[in-house]
Amino acid sequence: METAFQWWTDGILEPGAPVFHSYPGNMIGSMTLPIALAIAAAYIVGSIDFAVIIARMNGVDIHEVGSGNPGASNVLRSIGRVPAALVLVGDTLKGVVAAAMGMIAAGSTDPQVEWAFLAGLAAVVGHCYPIFHKFKGGKGVATGLGVLVFTIPIVAVIVVSAWVLLVRITKTASISSLIVVLATIPLAMWRGVEGMSLVWLLVTIALVVWRHRGNIVRMIRGSEQKVPT
Numbered sequence: 001m002e003t004a005f006q007w008w009t010d011g012i013l014e015p016g017a018p019v020f021h022s023y024p025g026n027m028i029g030s031m032t033l034p035i036a037l038a039i040a041a042a043y044i045v046g047s048i049d050f051a052v053i054i055a056r057m058n059g060v061d062i063h064e065v066g067s068g069n070p071g072a073s074n075v076l077r078s079i080g081r082v083p084a085a086l087v088l089v090g091d092t093l094k095g096v097v098a099a100a101m102g103m104i105a106a107g108s109t110d111p112q113v114e115w116a117f118l119a120g121l122a123a124v125v126g127h128c129y130p131i132f133h134k135f136k137g138g139k140g141v142a143t144g145l146g147v148l149v150f151t152i153p154i155v156a157v158i159v160v161s162a163w164v165l166l167v168r169i170t171k172t173a174s175i176s177s178l179i180v181v182l183a184t185i186p187l188a189m190w191r192g193v194e195g196m197s198l199v200w201l202l203v204t205i206a207l208v209v210w211r212h213r214g215n216i217v218r219m220i221r222g223s224e225q226k227v228p229t
Contacts, residue, residue, distance in 0.1 A: 118196075120144070
């Protein structure tokens with residue numbers, strides 16, 4: 001019987017073999033070098049913080065104003081609609097680009113391939129913990145949305161529409177974001193997302209919810225900031 005070490009060495013020594021060879025119990029499966037590089041690149045792309053960049057272009061340190069969070073909502077409250085829209089588009093594109101890199105690196109034409117979701121997760125991690133900004137990033141909602149735009153576009157349309165409606169009702173971006181984020185899983189399952197693709201999406205959502213833990217506390221206390229609508 002081959003050991004895990006033998007599977008590992010086979011993956012390294014055989015020409016063209018996967019970097020991480022699949023063996024019984026390995027839930028990740030075969031990760032080739034191009035996929036590994038795509039995931040690393042997705043993290044780097046995710047680390048580009050458009051809120052920080054655009055705020056600086058407007059002479060503002062986004063970490064020192066409003067909630068201090070480098071995200072579109074804080075830019076909207078602190079600087080204005082146009083800068084916030086630019087941040088939203090930039091952060092969303094990070095998720096789109098990352099998921100596309102995962103799919104292409106896997107040699108697949110299926111946007112719901114597990115590597116697209118894993119690369120998307122890497123971009124969200126980069127957004128939340130950016131290497132360029134001392135690992136102090138945003139909440140990951142817009143970048144996660146970008147992953148959905150590429151992998152499950154109909155779900156992206158639904159959650160954006162629901163988010164806009166909820167913001168108008170609640171006047172609170174964080175409440176709206178948490179509701180649509182939690183609704184993403186059943187919607188994704190409805191569109192046929194399963195297996196490791198669903199697992200990586202679940203991890204992404206768990207990270208986004210974790211990044212909102214401060215907002216959840218403020219919501220309970222009734223002190224969460226409102227957004228202009």
